[in-house]
Amino acid sequence: MTAYDDQNIFAKILRDEIPSFKVYEDDETLCFMDIMPRTDGHCLVIPKMPCRNVLDASDAQLAAVMATVKKVANAAKVAFAADGITLQQFNETAGGQEVFHLHFHIHPRHAGLPMRPAGQMGDMDAIKGHAAAIAAAL
Numbered sequence: 001m002t003a004y005d006d007q008n009i010f011a012k013i014l015r016d017e018i019p020s021f022k023v024y025e026d027d028e029t030l031c032f033m034d035i036m037p038r039t040d041g042h043c044l045v046i047p048k049m050p051c052r053n054v055l056d057a058s059d060a061q062l063a064a065v066m067a068t069v070k071k072v073a074n075a076a077k078v079a080f081a082a083d084g085i086t087l088q089q090f091n092e093t094a095g096g097q098e099v100f101h102l103h104f105h106i107h108p109r110h111a112g113l114p115m116r117p118a119g120q121m122g123d124m125d126a127i128k129g130h131a132a133a134i135a136a137a138l
């Protein structure tokens with residue numbers, strides 16, 4: 001497997017070299033908002049220790065990340081009065097991965113409402129508000 005590149009954008013977010021809308025963090029994980037949200041409340045959970053994706057993650061990293069995914073997913077469901085939650089996670093380029101630091105997408109979902117297309121920059125004020133709404137529900 002390709003080596004971890006510590007210049008990836010999420011490594012820079014972890015080092016506070018670029019801004020992010022943080023939702024939650026603990027010793028092992030960070031949750032922040034996706035800036036190209038495919039749903040209102042679309043956020044990402046990452047481990048603080050480096051790994052590219054599920055394929056090279058340690059069992060401990062996966063356990064910590066999934067505990068945070070569950071915690072934030074329940075909070076997001078409440079914050080957005082969602083009917084359900086979609087999780088997405090991609091591994092390597094052929095698997096759809098674009099940023100090579102392990103992350104899980106959390107999407108609050110409402111019955112009959114499709115996700116928006118990928119790659120569309122969101123409204124930063126709205127994203128900031130969505131981060132605050134999830135944090136308040138935690």
Ligand code: AMP
Pocket residue numbers: 009020033034035036037090096097098099100103119
């Ligand atoms: P993927 O690796 O396919 O899961 O996609 C990476 C995700 O990271 C996409 O949903 C992007 O919108 C998101 N993304 C890229 N740059 C940033 C950033 N600076 N802050 C937050 N999310 C980002």
